[in-house]
Amino acid sequence: MSYDRYVAICKPLHYGTLLGSRACVHMAAAAWATGFLNALLHTANTFSLPLCKGNALGQFFCEIPQMLKLSCSDTYLRELGLLLVSCCLAFMCFIFIVVSYVQIFRAVLRIPSEQGRHKAFSTCLPHLAVVSLFVSTGIFAHLKPPSVSSSSLDLVVSVLYSVLPPAVNPLIYSMRNQELKDALCKLVYKCFLEQ
Secondary structure, eight states: OHHHHHHHHHOGGGHHHHTSHHHHHHHHHHHHHHHHHHHHHHHHHHHTSOBOSOSOOSSSOOOHHHHHTTBSSOOHHHHHHHHHHHHHHHHHHHHHHHHHHHHHHHHHHTOSSHHHHHHHHHHHHHHHHHHHHHHHHHHHHHHSOGGGOOHHHHHHHHHHHHTHHHHHHHHHHHTTOHHHHHHHHHHHHHHHHHO
């Protein structure tokens, strides 16, 4: 998505050639392959661990940190290795997004009209909001210390991480629609009047 915004803002005349169907298929395949590799590594690690504390989790979400609590072997080094691989993959994606947005903001700040800058920023900010929400909840879910862990906090963090970004994504992207903004303002105004 950041590359799409980069091409749309920084190289608009080349948009059709740089982001044709072949490029979109390659980017989607790379994202899926990376996600599949990461999930496969974590799943293989989790299923190779001996479970001696039962097989019941205290929550609905079958997150990796919850599964590791059931293991009777020391999982610290194995999980640390997998987290390093995951962090490297995520860091490469993060660097790509940061470099893209640095180029985008440099190009946007050179736009002479305020209306043009506002329109360019409004196409980028929803993506940044969703990515920031996903990354921050994901980091908190997987890198919080075990001493902070409790079953209710783990459940809330799992919901925030896995449900909130996909649920909020359409809302954030549709906030550019003026009719939706007007309807939301009327709804909020009506709610405040009734109280």
